[in-house]
Amino acid sequence: MTVRRSRGEGGLHWDESRQRWIATATIRFDGRGKRITRKASGTTKTAAKAKLREILRDHEDGTTVVPGYYTVRETVHDWLTYGLSGRAPATVKNYTTIAEQHIVGPLGAHKLRDLSADDVDRWLKAESRSVSTRTLRLMHSILSRAVTHAMARDKVKRNVVSVCSPPAGQPGRRSKSLDLAQAGALLDAAEASPLHAYIVLSLLTGARTEELRALRWEDVDLAGQPEASPPTPPSISVVRSVRIGGDTKTRKSRRGHVRRSGV
Structure with missing residues (x-):
């Protein structure tokens, strides 16, 4: 004899058209008293029961996550949108390009609830064969932040990406910095140019281009105060450059309103 389940234990029934067992659980009622249910299915009654227990356990834990078909693709797209x-527009464009090419492509079809740390490790290892270490770390950061965004909205219970570490990737592009011989050649070539002082200042101080463009002669102190205690070396006054939002990208890039740089 079939035993009827108690109230709150959910229900199981066979769907002939789908040839699957369907698990149904009432999660709550909306403001109009309409029943809100969660459903899952399995090819066997045992599999459907397991999914029903998972739904009820999530409900009892106070974590009513979205149905299991919510994918990594949707997760990443939601984070990119919100x-x-x-x-900055350039940052959004860069993140979107990396996400579409390196995250949505290989992982997008995965169901977020089924994504495991092993899946993430395999993905990072595969991508490390073709991208730089910096790009690999950015990819890992984007996916982790996207999953955290979903977790805060009860779409998944934990962030498996956060427990994975990206391996070393391919060597990045060669530095475009001048070596000593190249810097000397540049100074010799620019000696007769009206830009000679600008080039010398750029090479010796490392000030940003947008800072040097706004520099005036009154901002430059070629003598300093050697008799002061402590002595003040020759310097330039660099006013913080104007950026979108009035700030730099990272805290380490910040400078005071006026910075004195040795010349």
Whole structure:
């Protein structure tokens, strides 16, 4: 004899058209008293029961996550849409390109609830064969932030990406910095140019291009105060450059309103 389940234990029934067992559980009622249910299915009654227990356990834990078909693709797209507010357009474009090419492509079809740390490790290892270490770390950061965004909205219970570490990738592009011989050749070539002082200042101080463009002669102190205690070396006054949002990208890039740089 079939035993009827108690109230709150959910229900199981066979769907002939789908040839699957269907698990149904009532999660709550909306403001109009309409029943809100969660459903899952399995090819066997045992599999359907397991999914029903998972639904009820999530409900009892106070974590009513979205149905299991929510994918990594949807997770990343939601974060790109709502999680980048206030970022510069160039940053949004860069993150979107990396996400579409390196995350949505290989991982997009995965169901978010089924994504495991092993899946993430395999993905990072595969991508490390073709991208630089910096890009690999950015990919890992984007996916982790996207999953955290989903977790805060009860779409998944934990962030498996956060427990994985990206391996070393391919060597990055060669530095474009001048070596000593190249810097000397540049100074010799620019000696007769009206830009000679600008080039000398750029090479010796490391000030940003946008800072040097706004520099005036009154901002330059070629003598300093060697008799002062402590002595003040020759310097330039660098006013913080104007950026979108009035700030630099990272805290380490910040400078005071006026910075004195040795010349």
